[in-house]
Amino acid sequence: MVGIVGAGQLARMTQQAAIALGVELRVLANDRRESAARVIPDAHIGDHRDLADLREFAKGCDVITFDHEHVPNEHIRALIAEGHRVHPGASALIHAQDKAVMRERLTAIGAPCPGWARVASLADVEAFAERYGWPVVLKAVRGGYDGRGVWVCASAEEARGPLSGGAELIAEEHVPFEREVAVLVARSPHGQGVSYPVVETVQQNGICVEVIAPAPGLDEGRAADAQHIALTIARELGVTGLLAVEMFDTGTGFVVNELAMRPHNSGHWTIEGARTSQFEQHLRAILDLPLGSPAPTAPVVVMANLLGGDDPDVFSRYEHVLAHDPEIKIHFYGKEVRPGRKIGHVTALGTDVDEVRERARHAARCLRGPVHA
Helix, strand or coil: CEEEECCCHHHHHHHHHHHHHCCCEEEEECCCCCCHHHCCCCEEECCCCCHHHHHHHHCCCCEEEECCCCCCHHHHHHHHHCCCCECCCHHHHHHHHCHHHHHHHHHHHCCCCCCEEEECCHHHHHHHHHHHCCCEEEEECCCCCCCCCEEEECCHHHHHHHHHCCCCEEEEECCCCCEEEEEEEEECCCCCEEECCCEEEEEECCEEEEEEECCCCCCHHHHHHHHHHHHHHHHHHCCCEEEEEEEEECCCCEEEEEEECCCCHHHCCHHHHECCCHHHHHHHHHCCCCCCCCCECCCEEEEEEEECCCCCCHHHHHHHHHHHCCCCEEEECCCCCCCCCEEEEEEEEECCHHHHHHHHHHHHHHHHCCCCC
């Protein structure tokens, strides 16, 4: 029995992989309307911030893992102290929960990072800008995702707003980059590690809208460099399970931006596009089974996120998309449609990157709203 704390779309998509592996899942959900609670029968209702709820949930589970990073680290340590197997462990997961801790550790192991510092006042930010220049990137130490908790400040005046919010912040050097990429790796408790191909991630308003695998135009040597960085981080941080390393590609090197220790949006393409999906790989890793092949199943795979629009009737356009492109794959997350919310994704496979991207984009556009093309 694998217990997943959290019942979002990541836990939901893990269920399909678990069925094939003969693994039973249990999820801790806030309520039964959550994405994974709709499809996983063993859904416990509770609060991931409550140690008593976590203890009750963990009873009978062989391994505990996570759908998100928001479980208090001290609660994870308590579960481990009580004899529960938790992957990733508290000492690893803290690096995905606390950006200051992450930067301190990555700097110590020599991973490529932007200049950074803890800041608590406008004077701190101005001192940082004197060294690294404007704009300065301010980040909430905890809780930010999908562009939330990140502010690119071109001046001291613009920094006043984030500083007044009361959140603990770090400042980071603004890195000029050509594109954003991600490397998804897996590591098991006994130290086996594998890396998926480097992918390009396309962002709009801080939200990933498209993933292209492999990253176009990235030569083998530079791709191997990025994979080496990710595998080194996984080893040095003691990660068990999946690790997604988001990076800036500067054209000559890579700079680590963010970490996630769970299945990740940048890896959804692997469901159809890799020999072993990220969801199966995560289960294999945390159960200490031999890891599966991360090799792609097609020369080009493109995943486009489906964001909710003003028209909630997504299913009225479902038939058209399937008829227009019988090879397209659609995944819905069982979520209420709201503008800008991730409610699903589509995946296209092929040989020509421009053609595959257009197929994925067309399907996503059509599902979001009427397309006249």
